[in-house]
Amino acid sequence: MSGTRYRIEVMHGVNLDQLGRRDPGLYGTLTLSELERQVEGDARELELDARFFQTNPEGDFVERLHRLDGHADAILLNPGAWTHYAWAIRDALEIAALPAVEIHLSDVHSREPWRRLSVIADLCFATIAGQGPAGYRAALTLLHARLERGEA
Numbered sequence: 437m438s439g440t441r442y443r444i445e446v447m448h449g450v451n452l453d454q455l456g457r458r459d460p461g462l463y464g465t466l467t468l469s470e471l472e473r474q475v476e477g478d479a480r481e482l483e484l485d486a487r488f489f490q491t492n493p494e495g496d497f498v499e500r501l502h503r504l505d506g507h508a509d510a511i512l513l514n515p516g517a518w519t520h521y522a523w524a525i526r527d528a529l530e531i532a533a534l535p536a537v538e539i540h541l542s543d544v545h546s547r548e549p550w551r552r553l554s555v556i557a558d559l560c561f562a563t564i565a566g567q568g569p570a571g572y573r574a575a576l577t578l579l580h581a582r583l584e585r586g587e588a
């Protein structure tokens with residue numbers, strides 16, 4: 437541990453504020469607040485500072501990405517359905533130019549074919565899908581290791 441507290445922006449996109457009402461077989465039973473609380477605890481154990489953001493309007497997600505400069509060291513993002521078609525979010529993620537991990541609660545690769553395309557995957561150094569909330573801890577661990585190595 438270097439003593440540095442890295443700042444992780446945890447970003448949820450469209451419809452993820454509805455966790456708890458969505459199919460529990462795919463997304464589990466936690467609400468977004470409960471998920472965020474769990475992620476916050478996991479981050480604290482790894483000595484990371486997590487900050488949380490969720491929005492449904494796509495432009496707000498884009499603008500948040502524009503404003504991360506100087507406020508975050510890395511991004512953990514679950515853009516929801518935007519993952520599969522929102523090229524503007526891809527461009528904004530590229531502009532943010534921070535190490536990023538893509539995460540999904542469900543296994544997007546074994547669902548409908550349209551969920552297999554991710555327009556952000558190649559901008560992220562890892563993708564975690566289908567591990568439910570536990571995947572977030574795995575993602576934080578990857579981000580921590582990446583930041584400790586000092587890689588962009």
Ligand code: DQA
Pocket residue numbers: 450451452514515516517518519539540541542543544551
């Ligand atoms: C999701 C998967 C997406 O395909 C879907 O549109 C979501 C949630 C997930 O976390 O599994 O809204 O990103």
